[in-house]
Amino acid sequence: MFLTDCIEQIAGRFTAAGIHCGHGVDNIYDETVYLVFGALELDFQRSIAQQNRELAPNEIARLERLALARVEQRIPAAYLLERAWFAGYEFYCDPRALIPRSPMAELIGNRFETLMDSEPGTVLDLCCGGGCIGIACALAFPGCRVELADISAEALALARKNIALHKLESRVATRQSDLFADLDGRYDLILANPPYVSQTEIEQLPPEYRHEPRLGLHGGGVHGTNIAARLLSEVTGRLNPNGLLILETGHSAKALQARFPTTPFLWLDFENGGQGVCAVSTEQLGKSY
Numbered sequence: 532m533f534l535t536d537c538i539e540q541i542a543g544r545f546t547a548a549g550i551h552c553g554h555g556v557d558n559i560y561d562e563t564v565y566l567v568f569g570a571l572e573l574d575f576q577r578s579i580a581q582q583n584r585e586l587a588p589n590e591i592a593r594l595e596r597l598a599l600a601r602v603e604q605r606i607p608a609a610y611l612l613e614r615a616w617f618a619g620y621e622f623y624c625d626p627r628a629l630i631p632r633s634p635m636a637e638l639i640g641n642r643f644e645t646l647m648d649s650e651p652g653t654v655l656d657l658c659c660g661g662g663c664i665g666i667a668c669a670l671a672f673p674g675c676r677v678e679l680a681d682i683s684a685e686a687l688a689l690a691r692k693n694i695a696l697h698k699l700e701s702r703v704a705t706r707q708s709d710l711f712a713d714l715d716g717r718y719d720l721i722l723a724n725p726p727y728v729s730q731t732e733i734e735q736l737p738p739e740y741r742h743e744p745r746l747g748l749h750g751g752g753v754h755g756t757n758i759a760a761r762l763l764s765e766v767t768g769r770l771n772p773n774g775l776l777i778l779e780t781g782h783s784a785k786a787l788q789a790r791f792p793t794t795p796f797l798w799l800d801f802e803n804g805g806q807g808v809c810a811v812s813t814e815q816l817g818k819s820y
């Protein structure tokens with residue numbers, strides 16, 4: 532079987548099975564290409580036509596196993612491949628942490644243009660999971676030091692694997708902490724993607740999301756805003772003067788704004804899709820309490 536035929540056949544099976552694509556890919560064809568290219572270690576920068584060839588029996592057998600797990604167990608492609616791409620960089624990815632998909636990738640790609648006047652010297656990626664946000668930031672700003680913090684020891688073990696993958700041990704460190712409780716630094720930039728899904732929403736999520744750690748999804752409270760609200764209450768004093776907090780709260784953005792009516796959150800627009808991410812400066816946080 533040729534590569535092109537194999538992609539068409541698997542995409543057809545995925546469509547018939549009604550799999551859900553929501554982990555950084557929004558359609559079945561792209562999900563299929565991601566799985567096939569990843570499994571065969573093809574070059575994502577080159578087209579299918581350029582790499583079209585007859586597949587070896589062992590390659591077909593591997594793709595068959597992966598396609599079956601995708602359809603029958605609804606395991607997302609990134610977990611099957613144990614690899615994900617974020618902000619143009621490759622990361623190890625497994626069920627110890629959520630699959631990277633934050634719209635913050637676009638902000639990092641733009642080096643936070645219009646949001647920051649100078650490069651950050653110290654960055655905290657709070658609720659870091661596998662560390663994609665903080666590590667991408669360290670790669671974008673070669674002069675900065677980054678802390679990756681999470682309450683989950685398992686997520687931090689994956690984050691350390693990713694630090695090693697990008698050879699960033701000298702500038703990026705991990706910290707186990709319940710939000711700021713075990714952190715003692717002050718930062719120029721805090722990037723936080725805490726859990727923000729409500730209990731009701733979690734129960735309605737497609738089966739693919741059940742493979743992700745619940746700790747990374749459930750934000751607590753009726754609207755899923757408890758962890759983000761606690762983070763906002765504790766952030767004062769953790770940012771340097773002229774510092775910036777960028778906080779992702781997804782669908783719970785409105786509910787969070789209602790809990791902090793006087794905080795002038797700047798809700799950001801994204802060209803590549805995504806919503807519910809706000810920026811708020813040290814000075815604005817100081818005035819709003």
Ligand SMILES: C[S@@+](CC[C@H](N)C(=O)[O-])C[C@H]1O[C@@H](n2cnc3c(N)ncnc32)[C@H](O)[C@@H]1O
Nearest residue numbers: 631658659660681682683709710724726746747
């Ligand atoms: C939405 S995931 C984000 C992961 C990663 N930043 C990303 O964008 O892919 C949220 C993360 O917050 C962590 N977390 C949950 N409660 C926490 C808390 N109280 N303190 C610190 N981290 C927490 C979870 O373990 C999970 O890794």
